[in-house]
Amino acid sequence: MKKPHNELFAGPTIDVARRLIGATLNRRLPKGEPGAGQIVSGRIVETEAYLPLVDPACHAYRGPTKRTATLFGRPGTAYVYLIYGMYYCLNVTTEPPGIGAAVLIRALEPLRGIEEMRRRRGPHVPTAALLSGPGNLCRAMSIDRRCDGADFRNGNLIIEPCVAGVRVATQSGRRIGLNVAADWPLRFVDAHSPSISPFRRSRGRSAQVAAK
């Protein structure tokens, strides 16, 4: 039994998004599939904040629905949804219960279970790219709607904070794939990681502004 990391999910959404860079995501592969029970894990190197109340790109913006119910629950819960009929996206809920907001996990650097990830992504995918991109990391780690509502402190989907004292060179920039409020500087990356997701068209240019 490990110590729960409540402090990791506390505070403003932007702070959580920054704090999650360098943290470790551990996933225990579900029963009934290859590698069941094994742990696959990665180091978080890219996140995006979706702010409470004021953010038109946040799924919570128009109030709770059946799909987005978990967004309004306690912080540190998994919000998983299907996008484009084909891929899942994994979020960490933030803010107190009743307020909908989250941090999207966009990319990780593979740590454990590389063979299991490659089995799900394909034999020719380079190791550094196995967990690069929100849809890809969910596929590699067998994360889908069954994970919606999971607690990141216990269970089969756990986030452990960055080791104390480790400094990650974090940068911020515009968000990716949005039609509204894409230019808000709410995307955070570990600038030195080879696993950051490729830049994609989201209109305009992708300004990278140095943060701390």
Add this chain to the structure above:
DNA sequence: CAATAGATCATCT
């Protein structure tokens, strides 16, 4: 390198 098309479906209007 940049732009575009197509795959595919739960959710919401």
Add this chain to the structure above:
DNA sequence: GATGATCTATTGC
């Protein structure tokens, strides 16, 4: 009935 917090392959410069 339209729409995505995506990804890959393909085309064109």
